[in-house]
Amino acid sequence: MGSATNQALAETTAALSAATGVDLNVARELFVAARELGQTSQLAGALADSAAAPAARAKVISDVFGAAMSPTTATLLTNAVQQRWSSPSDLIDGIEELAVRAATIASTEDVEAELFEFSRVVAANPELELALGSRLGVASAKGALVEKILDGRSGEAAVLIAASLVQHPRERRVRQLLSRAIRIVADERGRAVATVTAAAPLSAAQAARLTDLLSRRYGTQVSLNIVVDPTVVGGLRVQIADDVIDMSVSSRLADLRQRLAG
Structure with missing residues (x-):
């Protein structure tokens, strides 16, 4: 993902946070827009073309989507296409991300x-x-x-x-x-996600301790998604984004076998 796209994502996320009237209908309309752009490469290319004036790109959004979408959705889409994206695919990804965030904002569920x-x-x-x-x-x-x-x-x-x-x-x-x-x-909810693979379910106390440890290590609230996999034998494998902490018995056994073989 290029630096232009990173900046564009920051701008569109900020615009969503400041928007009023964000509900599931807005999220649904954003998903529809992302799907339409994904199916129409010429339209996506034109909207992601930084050589075109931002006002011209905004007019395309108004002409294509304006009448069928709520004012909030139209404003968010207009803001999105006025940003500079590294590629048309990144623009579509960005609108799709806005849709996911909008659905999250509109929900009180987990x-x-x-x-x-x-x-x-x-x-x-x-x-x-x-x-x-x-x-x-x-x-x-x-x-x-x-x-x-x-x-x-x-x-x-x-x-x-x-x-x-x-x-x-x-x-x-x-x-x-x-x-x-x-x-x-x-x-969107201010957390990082840790996927924890364990041989057996964690107790509430174990999950709480691991959550606290990871939250302190990463400096943000960490949410655990626990996968039970008996093949890890014992211990844990924790993945947060690209970071992997492998404390599983299966990993240690594999390492030992490799050393013995080498």
Whole structure:
């Protein structure tokens, strides 16, 4: 991700934080806009063209989306296309991120935990992952399938995010889409996400101690997503963004085997 895109993301996130009337309808409309741009490369290219005047790009948004979207959504999209993005793909990603953040702002549910639980359902069902990730499936049918699976299990925001993302994967795997959304949700709520892999479920006391340790280490509130995997044998494997802390027995055994072999 280029420096231009990083700056653009900072500007659009600030605009979202300052906006009024952000609700799930705004998030839904932002997802629609991202999907439309993803399906129309010429439009995405024109809106991400920094050589074009910002006012001209804003007019395109008004002409294409203005009548069909709420004033809040139109304002956020206008702000987004007036930024400088490193590529059309980054612009689409940025609008999609705005949609995830808007859904998070509009919800009081634990959106992050609900998305994580759905990602575990996908991971445990190869046929479901294949169905959602197939290029041959109808996009709306994939969204409807997610809505059916999550009905009664997740809040509206998590359902909207998951169902929208699977309809517009853009060469990304389903679990990759969900992992990115989880990180965005956590960031919007001022947290970092730690994926903890353990051989057995952590007790409440163990989870609390680990949360406190990681929060102090990283200087921010850390939220745990716990994956139970008996193959780690014992200990823990913790991943926060690109940082991996591997304290698992399986890792130590693998290291020992490598040393003995070498």
